[in-house]
Amino acid sequence: MTIARANGLKRSYDLNGWLFIGPSVALIAIYLVYPIFRSLYLSFYAGKGMMMKFAGFGNVVRLWHDPVFLSALTNTVVFFVVQVPIMITLALMLASVLNNDRLKFIGLFRTAIFLPCVTSLVAYSVLFKSMFSADGVVNASLLAVGLIGTPIGWLTEPFWAKVLVILSITWRWTGYNMIFYLAAMQNIDRSVYEAARIDGVPAWARFARLTVPMLKPVILFTTITSTIGTLQLFDEVYNLTEGKGGPSDSTLTLSLYIYNLTFRYMPSFGYAATVSYVIVIMVALLSFLQFYAARDRS
Amino acid sequence: MNLSRLAGDAVQYLFVGIAAFLSVFPFAWMVISSTNTSIDILGGKATFGQAFAANVGNFFAQVDAPLVFWNSAKVAVMATVLTIAISSLAGYGFEMFRSKTRDRVYSMVLLTLMVPFAALMIPLFMMMAKSGLIDTHIAIVLPGIASAFIIFYFRQSTKAFPVELRDAAKVDGLKEWQIFLYIYVPVMRSTYAAAIIIVFMASWNNYLWPLIVLQSNETKTITLVVSSLASAYNPDFGVVMIGTILATLPTLFIFFVMQRQFVQGMLGSVK
Numbered sequence: 001m002t003i004a005r006a007n008g009l010k011r012s013y014d015l016n017g018w019l020f021i022g023p024s025v026a027l028i029a030i031y032l033v034y035p036i037f038r039s040l041y042l043s044f045y046a047g048k049g050m051m052m053k054f055a056g057f058g059n060v061v062r063l064w065h066d067p068v069f070l071s072a073l074t075n076t077v078v079f080f081v082v083q084v085p086i087m088i089t090l091a092l093m094l095a096s097v098l099n100n101d102r103l104k105f106i107g108l109f110r111t112a113i114f115l116p117c118v119t120s121l122v123a124y125s126v127l128f129k130s131m132f133s134a135d136g137v138v139n140a141s142l143l144a145v146g147l148i149g150t151p152i153g154w155l156t157e158p159f160w161a162k163v164l165v166i167l168s169i170t171w172r173w174t175g176y177n178m179i180f181y182l183a184a185m186q187n188i189d190r191s192v193y194e195a196a197r198i199d200g201v202p203a204w205a206r207f208a209r210l211t212v213p214m215l216k217p218v219i220l221f222t223t224i225t226s227t228i229g230t231l232q233l234f235d236e237v238y239n240l241t242e243g244k245g246g247p248s249d250s251t252l253t254l255s256l257y258i259y260n261l262t263f264r265y266m267p268s269f270g271y272a273a274t275v276s277y278v279i280v281i282m283v284a285l286l287s288f289l290q291f292y293a294a295r296d297r298s
Numbered sequence: 299m300n301l302s303r304l305a306g307d308a309v310q311y312l313f314v315g316i317a318a319f320l321s322v323f324p325f326a327w328m329v330i331s332s333t334n335t336s337i338d339i340l341g342g343k344a345t346f347g348q349a350f351a352a353n354v355g356n357f358f359a360q361v362d363a364p365l366v367f368w369n370s371a372k373v374a375v376m377a378t379v380l381t382i383a384i385s386s387l388a389g390y391g392f393e394m395f396r397s398k399t400r401d402r403v404y405s406m407v408l409l410t411l412m413v414p415f416a417a418l419m420i421p422l423f424m425m426m427a428k429s430g431l432i433d434t435h436i437a438i439v440l441p442g443i444a445s446a447f448i449i450f451y452f453r454q455s456t457k458a459f460p461v462e463l464r465d466a467a468k469v470d471g472l473k474e475w476q477i478f479l480y481i482y483v484p485v486m487r488s489t490y491a492a493a494i495i496i497v498f499m500a501s502w503n504n505y506l507w508p509l510i511v512l513q514s515n516e517t518k519t520i521t522l523v524v525s526s527l528a529s530a531y532n533p534d535f536g537v538v539m540i541g542t543i544l545a546t547l548p549t550l551f552i553f554f555v556m557q558r559q560f561v562q563g564m565l566g567s568v569k
Contacts (some may be wrong), residue, residue: 239525
């Protein structure tokens with residue numbers, strides 16, 4: 001092959017490469033890369049509506065004196081610190097039970113538990129709102145079996161409103177995470193379990209000493225993605241609380257606060273952008289952790 | 299021994315049984331409540347009532363249902379077709395035409411996966427406002443067409459695409475775009491099916507961005523309508539239930555018809 005022809009081939013290879021990825025790269029540059037830097041830029045400006053002035057780190061200072069921001073931050077952290085471990089544990093336990101071939105109707109159970117993933121966040125939030133009303137079906141059932149003496153104010157008491165949000169997210173996402181574990185469990189050699197069983201290792205120990213360590217990579221992956229998801233919590237709280245994050249800001253999340261700052265009141269684009277960078281930083285830290293842990297493995 | 303095993307099984311059945319019941323209950327609640335009045339729903343009535351026809355009537359009186367459904371379908375189909383076309387091209391391109399520079403570009407594309415939407419929505423809103431696209435459906439679709447996740451999904455799947463097919467097609471004189479269109483796409487149809495489900499569902503269920511962009515009743519999608527019905531001052535939950543059923547039916551249908559591809563699509567990110 002002559003050099004000229006080889007060069008021609010290389011050029012057409014390169015040209016084709018760029019042609020295939022070009023549209024996507026251009027769109028990502030316009031709708032992702034530009035806005036994320038634009039947000040950073042905006043975070044140095046303060047003011048209402050289009051009247052914005054350079055403010056340096058003024059917005060960052062404002063963050064630390066803003067009680068609403070601080071409660072949104074606290075709530076968001078509480079949500080993922082409490083909810084993610086509960087959900088991951090539940091999903092793992094469900095997956096290990098459903099991985100047991102001896103049980104019947106496994107497919108049916110699996111489908112049922114996975115079903116919540118099909119609903120939109122809005123639809124299920126609205127359903128939960130109706131189920132958890134003061135005289136609603138949940139309170140009525142709890143009263144009937146004697147678990148509680150008086151109805152719980154799920155939507156009116158700050159503590160219970162948080163519990164409701166955590167219950168809701170757990171309902172929606174446990175089956176989703178379970179599917180990841182089930183897929184990973186299919187790759188585990190069954191003879192390991194058989195050997196442990198013959199040696200008299202009890203079921204809970206097989207779960208804690210065999211299943212969990214072998215699934216560590218998947219557990220890490222799902223934990224980080226769930227946490228990132230919870231950091232961006234919006235649809236549920238918006239629809240459970242008519243967009244208020246109430247009662248008294250007890251379910252206000254960072255994303256909801258950003259939305260309120262931008263679209264509910266006279267827009268404070270600059271300050272809202274600063275709040276959004278708090279999420280960016282937290283997500284970046286978590287993703288870094290994930291990459292770091294993944295590299296550690298291989 | 300056998301007895302303890304039996305007891306163990308019973309505990310396991312009980313555990314997954316309760317989980318399955320709690321998972322399915324809200325769906326049953328949705329269907330049952332669609333036949334009850336708002337007062338009965340909020341009063342916790344969990345048996346079928348007689349208000350179904352009235353609820354449906356009220357829903358159609360308050361909501362231009364065909365238009366809303368059409369809006370949702372239009373947005374979801376537009377998003378699916380454009381996203382799959384553009385993003386699968388890129389996934390294929392990144393894998394088939396590797397070079398140092400393009401691999402570096404790819405790493406940057408993956409990096410955008412961790413950008414939270416909250417940090418984009420303000421500039422995106424300003425961009426759409428500037429280009430006069432507020433309250434249009436195309437504004438909903440545009441930012442998602444190049445999806446890092448779908449690009450990643452297609453690149454991973456392309457690794458399993460037999461290179462011999464491409465070589466043979468080249469010998470036959472096919473151009474690169476012909477190879478993609480006539481050989482790659484048909485061979486990868488199960489990857490496409492899974493990706494289509496992911497994108498369609500995500501778009502159908504999308505809420506925050508449409509909430510920001512769509513402002514008139516003529517453009518609103520079903521999720522927005524359900525949300526605004528339920529957050530009215532004194533919501534009629536009988537009507538809300540009809541809305542949630544209509545919003546959930548398409549995704550439920552897709553799930554039951556294509557369960558395998560559905561699950562495959564969800565798992566796509568770790569395989």
